[in-house]
Amino acid sequence: MIKIKNLKAEIDGKEILKGIDLEIQPGKVHAIMGPNGSGKSTLSYILAGREEYKVTAGDIELNGESILEMAPEERAAKGVFLAFQYPVEIPGVQMTTFMKTALNSVRKARGLKELDALDFLKLMKSKCKELGISDEMMKRAVTVGFSGGEKKRNEVLQMAMLEPKFSVLDETDSGLDIDALKIVADGVNKMRGGDKSFLVITHYQRLLDYIKPDVVHVLAGGRIVKTGGPELAQELEKTGYANVA
């Protein structure tokens, strides 16, 4: 379970988050919707441990343990995953090397045996197949020359490989056509259930047609201003953010 308590944060002296309270039970999918500049991406970066943001108050707990003081890699090992809005390109580092290093780092931190090259490749190929992703992508340098859709599919593949307990999807729908959106949504839906929690951050309701949330929150001006069921997303699609912000 993830618990965000009265979270306040700033960057360069400017307060972005002004007290966020949010609790996601195991197995549940929450969505955060909100206009541009409401603090959506800031929240996702802070959850993943980006150091440029200064948390000035509050706490974030994963299964009863505060993760606020943990480095990004420690959070990843504990089971936090951020699917980036803009996945980063790393020329010269092959996807396979990157993925194997990441998976084995996380496995090591979780007290599991590291995978050798052969077992790793087997696992990767089976995950690619499961998600309908071509494993040719893994021979290239990290996201270099990937299309928008490939980049996002690659994020979902990484999520599937690292088996996080709590995943944040930051505007995963941006720049995706419907086919790519379906692949990404299918990937998330396959991982749903059990004790895995998700936070889906989006500007548009479109993604939520494919990933049905249990709870929808509206973030505006650094605060959650409204919480409701999936119907809230439909409502926002019709009326826009003007009435809630």
Next chain:
Amino acid sequence: MLPELPSPKLERWKYTNLERALKKIKLTPTALGWGSDVKLLNPHAPGEAQYKDTQLWDLNTSHTKDIKFITSDETIEIIAAEGHWLSPRLVIQVKDGQTVTVIERQNGQGAYWKNGVAQITIGKNAKLRHYRIFEEAEGAVSTQFIHVKIGRDGTYEGFNHIEGAGLIRNQVHTELIGENGTFGIAGLNLLRGEQHSDTTITIEHKAPHCNSNQTYKSVLDGKSRCVFQGKVHVHQIAQKTDGYQLSNALILSPQAEMDTKPELEIYADDVKCSHGATTGKLDEEPLFYMRARGIPEKEARSLLITSFCAQAIDTITDEGIQGNIKEKMAQWLASRT
């Protein structure tokens, strides 16, 4: 007593103060026991009149008691000890049509000075692979001067792996004298502490249709300082020259310094010459991305540094040496604190 040394007042010694470094060491001329009864010695360096920075060549000539004549594959280990002043001389001749691989492993212990010279001739349609691995002691000074003359369709493939000395100067002078010759040189500088590494390269294109390529990657930690001066001189006759020079430096510490001076001097009108020089820090974005995927910070940095250096290491065509350099690189990264 120290001999007369190149002073930083000379343009091409601007960034490197040899005298200051050598003053700290008590030196005794020492021989490796190779013997010196080889006649093929160029007493003076080529390019003397033009570049006026060849004193160390002459000094090697007057002091050397160690001359090695090489015409086939060879691995040479030059090991110095405290107080040594070595003046080894390599004479490498690759005959027409032959391919030769020469590996130099340079190391030692304590404070010493190596003033080495290598004079190299590569015949028609011949190839030399020249791999030099410098792991000199922290207190050591190493000055190296090589001259390469490349005949028609000849190829030089050089790689310099530089992890030490305290101060190292690698001076390279090449003459492409036959058509369709290729000179390729690449290197890695992995520096920390107060190390100083100076690479000064002059390439003279003296025949048409020749290629030259320089690919240097420097990783600077601590208070280290790195110098890269690369000059491509295209003579009037050398039409269709293709020359490229690349020097990329990665600064890991705010106290480290990189000085880069690319120079092109072109007298032919149908040539393709360019250079690229960058000096920068590690990008934060990929670093965060990797850490968010669970890769510990130190390992993430190492991966990024390794990928930064790959382009230089990839120029090595000998798989064994390439693997060897990759291992050395990994060891260097692992020993970072």
